[in-house]
Amino acid sequence: MAKRIGTESIRQLYISENEQQSLNTLMETPHYQKAAWLTLILVLTFVVGWEWYWRSQNHALSYNDDESLWASKRKQIYQSSPARLVMIGSSRIKFDLDLPTWERVTGEKPIQLSLPGTSPRPILTDLGNDPNFKGTLLIDVTEGLFFSPTGSFPEKEAIKRVKTYPNWSLSQQISFQINRVLEDNFLFLDDLNLALNPLLNLFPVPPRPGVWGGPQFPREFDSNDPDRQAKMTDAFVADTALQNRVKGVWLEIGAHSPKKAIAGPPLAAILNETKKSVDQIRARGGQVFFIRTPSDGPYFESEKQMFPRALYWDRLLAHTQSPGIHFEDYPTLTRYRCPEWSHLSPSDAIPFTEGLVPIVEQKMGWSLRRQPAAMPAETGSFSR
Amino acid sequence: MVFNSYTFIVFLGLILLLHNLPFSWRVKKINLLLASYLFYALWNPPFILLLWLSTVVDFYMARLISLEQRPLRRKLLLTVSLVLNLGMLSYFKYGGFLLENFTALLSAVGIVFQAAKPDIILPVGISFYTFVTLSYTLDVYRRRFTPEPSLLNFALFVTFFPHLVAGPIVRPEDLIPQFKTPRRATAEQLSWGLFLLSLGLFMKVTIADGLLADTADLIFGLPFPVQTLDAWTGVLAFSGQIFCDFAGYSTCAIGVSLCLGFVLPDNFRYPYAAIGFSDFWRRWHITLSTWLRDYLYIPLGGNRHGAVRMFANLMITMLLGGLWHGASWTFVIWGALHGLFLCLERLWRDWSANRRVRVAELAMDAPLVNRASVIPPLSFPNPFTKFGLALLTLFLVNITWVFFRAPTFDGAMLLLLSMFGIIPNGAAMLTNLAILTVGLVTVVLITCHWLMRNSSLLNLSKRLPWWVLSLGWAGMLILVILTQKSSGSFIYFQF
Numbered sequence: 001m002a003k004r005i006g007t008e009s010i011r012q013l014y015i016s017e018n019e020q021q022s023l024n025t026l027m028e029t030p031h032y033q034k035a036a037w038l039t040l041i042l043v044l045t046f047v048v049g050w051e052w053y054w055r056s057q058n059h060a061l062s063y064n065d066d067e068s069l070w071a072s073k074r075k076q077i078y079q080s081s082p083a084r085l086v087m088i089g090s091s092r093i094k095f096d097l098d099l100p101t102w103e104r105v106t107g108e109k110p111i112q113l114s115l116p117g118t119s120p121r122p123i124l125t126d127l128g129n130d131p132n133f134k135g136t137l138l139i140d141v142t143e144g145l146f147f148s149p150t151g152s153f154p155e156k157e158a159i160k161r162v163k164t165y166p167n168w169s170l171s172q173q174i175s176f177q178i179n180r181v182l183e184d185n186f187l188f189l190d191d192l193n194l195a196l197n198p199l200l201n202l203f204p205v206p207p208r209p210g211v212w213g214g215p216q217f218p219r220e221f222d223s224n225d226p227d228r229q230a231k232m233t234d235a236f237v238a239d240t241a242l243q244n245r246v247k248g249v250w251l252e253i254g255a256h257s258p259k260k261a262i263a264g265p266p267l268a269a270i271l272n273e274t275k276k277s278v279d280q281i282r283a284r285g286g287q288v289f290f291i292r293t294p295s296d297g298p299y300f301e302s303e304k305q306m307f308p309r310a311l312y313w314d315r316l317l318a319h320t321q322s323p324g325i326h327f328e329d330y331p332t333l334t335r336y337r338c339p340e341w342s343h344l345s346p347s348d349a350i351p352f353t354e355g356l357v358p359i360v361e362q363k364m365g366w367s368l369r370r371q372p373a374a375m376p377a378e379t380g381s382f383s384r
Numbered sequence: 385m386v387f388n389s390y391t392f393i394v395f396l397g398l399i400l401l402l403h404n405l406p407f408s409w410r411v412k413k414i415n416l417l418l419a420s421y422l423f424y425a426l427w428n429p430p431f432i433l434l435l436w437l438s439t440v441v442d443f444y445m446a447r448l449i450s451l452e453q454r455p456l457r458r459k460l461l462l463t464v465s466l467v468l469n470l471g472m473l474s475y476f477k478y479g480g481f482l483l484e485n486f487t488a489l490l491s492a493v494g495i496v497f498q499a500a501k502p503d504i505i506l507p508v509g510i511s512f513y514t515f516v517t518l519s520y521t522l523d524v525y526r527r528r529f530t531p532e533p534s535l536l537n538f539a540l541f542v543t544f545f546p547h548l549v550a551g552p553i554v555r556p557e558d559l560i561p562q563f564k565t566p567r568r569a570t571a572e573q574l575s576w577g578l579f580l581l582s583l584g585l586f587m588k589v590t591i592a593d594g595l596l597a598d599t600a601d602l603i604f605g606l607p608f609p610v611q612t613l614d615a616w617t618g619v620l621a622f623s624g625q626i627f628c629d630f631a632g633y634s635t636c637a638i639g640v641s642l643c644l645g646f647v648l649p650d651n652f653r654y655p656y657a658a659i660g661f662s663d664f665w666r667r668w669h670i671t672l673s674t675w676l677r678d679y680l681y682i683p684l685g686g687n688r689h690g691a692v693r694m695f696a697n698l699m700i701t702m703l704l705g706g707l708w709h710g711a712s713w714t715f716v717i718w719g720a721l722h723g724l725f726l727c728l729e730r731l732w733r734d735w736s737a738n739r740r741v742r743v744a745e746l747a748m749d750a751p752l753v754n755r756a757s758v759i760p761p762l763s764f765p766n767p768f769t770k771f772g773l774a775l776l777t778l779f780l781v782n783i784t785w786v787f788f789r790a791p792t793f794d795g796a797m798l799l800l801l802s803m804f805g806i807i808p809n810g811a812a813m814l815t816n817l818a819i820l821t822v823g824l825v826t827v828v829l830i831t832c833h834w835l836m837r838n839s840s841l842l843n844l845s846k847r848l849p850w851w852v853l854s855l856g857w858a859g860m861l862i863l864v865i866l867t868q869k870s871s872g873s874f875i876y877f878q879f
Contacts, residue, residue, distance in 0.1 A: 007692035032575035038851060039582075042858035047865065064868075171385040171426035178390035195868040196594050205817045213815040221416075 040204045042222075047188075054187045055176050055192065060222035060233045063183050064191040065116075068176035070161055071168040073228060076111050077127070080135020082287070082366045083108035087142025088123045090154075091116035092293040093223070094230040094342035101353040104297045106368045112228040114140060117215075118158035119148045121274065128277030141292050141316065143307035147262050147270060180226065193219035212256050215249045217240050221340075231346045237339060246340035250299050261306045271319040278320045289364060290317060290324035294333065294352075323371035330359055385426045387581070387636040388589050395423065396640065400574075400647070403644055409566040413536055416544065416644070423545035430860055431507040434472060435543060441468050443538045446524040446531040450744025453607060458525065465521045473514045476506050481711030495511045509549030511708055515675055516573040517542055529556045537563040544646070546637040550630070552651040553671040567645035579845075579857055586860035587632030595825055596625040599818045604789050604799070609810035615802035617814055621781050621822045622789045624829055627656065630669070656781075656830055657837035659773045663726040664781060676705050695730070699723040709788070712751040718787040725780055771834065778830070793860070 063069065080086045083106040087093050093114050101108040103181040113123055119141055148154040175231045183189050192198065202218065219240050236242050262270065278288045292313055295303060307313075309326070318325040327333040331356035336348040344352055361368050385392050425432050436621045445465040452458045474482075474499045490497045520541070523529035532538045541559045542548075569577060591878055603610060603618025610618070635653035651671050658664035665673040681701040687694040699720070706719020783800070790796035801807045836844070 013658045031853070032572050032579065032845075035857060036575040036578060036855040038854040039857040039861065042854065043861045043865070046858070046862050169385075169427050170429075171389060174391040174394075174426070175389040178394065182390075190866060191868045193865075195867045196590065196863065197598075199866070200817065200821070203817065205815075205820060208812060208814070208816045208819070210812045211815055213817070 047186075050188050058196070058235070059187050059190070059219075060235075061183075061187055062190045062192065063226050064179075065188070065228060066191065066225045066231075067161060067164045068168070068172055068179070069226070069228060070113065070115070071165045071172075072176060073111050073113055077113075077130075077135060078132055079112060080133075080137075081108065082364065083368050085110040085136050085138045086127070086133075087112050087114055087138045087140065087207070088120040088127070089114040089138075089291075089293075090120065090142040090145045091230065092142055092295070092343055093138075093140035093291065094228065095232070096293045096349050096352055097356070098346070098349040098353040099227050099229045099346045101350045102357070105354060105357050107370045108229065110138075112226075115158055115161055116230070117145070117154060118161075119145045119152075119154040120158065121146065121270070122155060122158040122162050124130060124274065126165075130281035131269040131284070131299050133281065134286045137190075137281060137286065137288045139288065139290045141290055141313065142295075143261075143303055143312050144257065146316075147267065147307065147312060149262050149266060150269070151257075167304055192224075193248045215253055217249060218245050221246055222298065230343075231349075232339065232343065237345050239349075243340045246342075247297075247299075250341060254302060261312070271316065272318065273353075275320045278322060285365070288320075288322055289360075290320075290322055292324070292326040292328075294327045294336055294338060294344065295342050296338035297341040323358070325359055325363060330355070332359070385423050387633065387640070388585055388593075389694035391426070393421070396643070406570060410536070410568070413540055413563060416538050417536065420540070420543040420545040420548060424543070424548060427508050428505070432496075434507055434510070435513065438469060438472070438513065438517050439539050439542045441465060442521050442542075443532075443535055445537045446521050449521070449525050450527075450531045457554045462521065462525045466518070469514045469518055469521075473510055474860060475511055478707075478711045480676050512551050512553055513542055513548060514670075516547075519553070519675060519679065522558055530864050532556070534563075535788055544641075546640045546646075546649055550633045550637075551669075551671055552634055552637065554648060554677050555675075558649050562631075562646050569643055569645040570572045571643065574643050576845075577639045577642030577644075579791065579853075580635050580642065582639075582857055582861050582864070583841075584632045584634070584636030584639060585864050587628040587635065590860070590863045590867045591825060592625045592632060594863075595821050596621040596628070597816060600625050600789065600823055601742050604791070604795070606811075606813065607798075608668070609798055609802045609807040611810045612803060612805045614810070614813045615799055617819050617822045619786055619799070619803065623656075623778075623782050623785050624822070624825050625784065626788070627652075627829070652834040653840075654837045656778050657774050657833035658777050658781075659770055660729050661722060661780075662729060664777060665722075665726075672708070674703070676701050680704065691734075695727045698726050698730070702726065714787045714790055714793055717781060717793070717796075718784050721787065774834065775830075 077086050087097065087110050091114070094112060094116065097110070099109055099112065114120065115123070124137075125137065127137060145154045179189075188194050198219070202214075207213070218236070220233045220239070222230050222232055222236070224230050281288055290313075294300075313324070313326060316322075325333075333352060336352055338346055339345055357368055360366065385395060399419050400417070402419075403412055406638065407415070421435075424435060442465055445461055448460050449465075452461060487497055489786050498699060510686055511515045520529070520532075520538075524531050532541070537560055541554070541556065544554075544559065546549055547554050547559075600618055600622035602621065609615075631652040638648045638650070649671055651669060653667040655664055655667035658667050681697055684697040684700060685693050686697060702719045702723030703716055704719070706715045706717070708723070709715045709718070786799050786803070787793075789794045789800060798807070
């Protein structure tokens, strides 16, 4: 039998109290069980009450757009095709391209990898370096983010997400599946709006002079679905005061962003880096094209001023020898207004997407739309 | 798998169910072992091979060592075990670091050498389970522990999932005897175990990840100087984060073990109320500090060969302790600073003791009133002095945390210069809310540590009415649910 031999270690002095107390004293204190039951009741009461409160406030169900949700989409990119696009970009394509509409028109649902507030370049590099990615890639260009300098915040944030994917463990994947079931049923599991930190941000603490705490969007701004589709909530679309708050956020971001756009050798480096990744994907048989989704009002004016189309968008397409769709070039894409200058409302995202499909077909020479004649046959085959 | 994940909640539920079904003790232990392998494999399945290798080699080496009487052969067998364990640790943890420094050294003497950067992934918890198996082999070699005849018990000792990846670093006598007889938690133990698990999750999820991590990450990630207030807030945020993260893990581990009827050793005892660095190391990561003392400091000679050797041994122990945390010079500096502070404290204590003796000798010849006024302040500092010394210790500990957290030496120096206002016109980066949050958490943390420094949570819980305990417990769980940050890795997994 194993036993300790030799002198008593000094270490015993540190741990003996706990070891002895843990087992012996617990027997003498019978109230933990009662405390445990009361705790369970209190916690369950809180959960039910908290959920009820947010439901009574008509809070929109929103899924956490976290690393795991992104990784679950990243995992799907190997089944990509022209109809089943992989999309990278910033927030605009997440709002503007309506995934159910695209699926209805083409029969396939695109894979949404865009990350709000980030540059898509790190994801493009990642896909370029992935020897197994041979699919179709649509890159959404918001100039201020796409052409953000190397090492800037929008780039770093995207790099963080890219780096987490290879380390997405089995344990995290199981947790993600469990979380999905919970998120399907509980509104309050909205990390972006209802977690502790966003709630703390509601405290009326005066701002510190000279310090900007980052953008504070109203919680009604958007919701996120399990396919990473972003949508403005009904409350937001109906309320111009909320829309004006978001316009204010864009102005704040503008005030804290570089006043001059990137140019010269750093811009050339970005273009070269982009071309390298595009060429890598094409060399494997993949296809890449770009899109510039709508923006509006003073936001669009300032974008045009800082990033003149000829110097950035046109140069990007020419340098990478890629096709591109700029919303200004197509009347079917220009007739929409962005309620807060930067994104389409859900009701406009549907016709925008319907209008986009034939443009993509024409530009890329693809046939994306489901053949109307084939649909009854398919239905027939299912019915048998 | 991490404790703060939905996967773990399901896993723990299944384990508790299996552990309480009417199986034989052997079957229950096999269940626990398989569960522990699953717990580990859900990170990176191939690394389980390393765990098996370490387990099998140390089990058989220890048996051979105990059977062998010839000193040279015993040493040889011990060397095989040490080479295997430390070799694996060195390759996976220090391979890149050694190559980088070798390249730099060659470059310094004018030899251009470009080595391909090794793409080595650090197996989670390797530093911890290596120390666990080493302590077993060394104890058997030193005839302080008879080798365990059951491979099942030994494998479970090494792999038992609560301590496997981030401690506490268990010794053979801590755990192996507990596997000898059937164990099942009573309802009270289960309740207390769940309380500790809740407390650990609260420390990790709400305080470390929810309230402090963003501020620490922001300040330590900046490449430019910041205002003194921002610098100190960032360092205090990390100070709280590292404690709540690591002590949170240990508390979860102890709680989960207790739910199954096993007791793990304490790993933290209110370290931010420590008075002096020797006191700090009696309270911080206790199982590592005692490991280093028993298997490194004392074998090096400890304080048995004069003052110079003792200081050298202290420095070696703390430098290696620093390096244990990570393959970077910043960790070495962190260890060196702790070693230096321990040496200074020792010098001060010696000087103080000598002075007391001298004063006492003088006082014996002096009038009674004179004796009463001279001796007590030196020997028995009042509570305010004690608290002041604790704050001084914490201040110095925070200085060392800068090197522990900063990604580079230059980054650490930049932050230190900002902390002491040596670089003027640093940037203001933190919001008032972030500063208030960190300040509040720091004050609460120090207060709790100070009030609890001579007590324990168990004693406190016994004094409290059960419903008060329940309110605190429910409050913690509600805040964990509200924080919603799940699956964030523990800082010490990288060590």
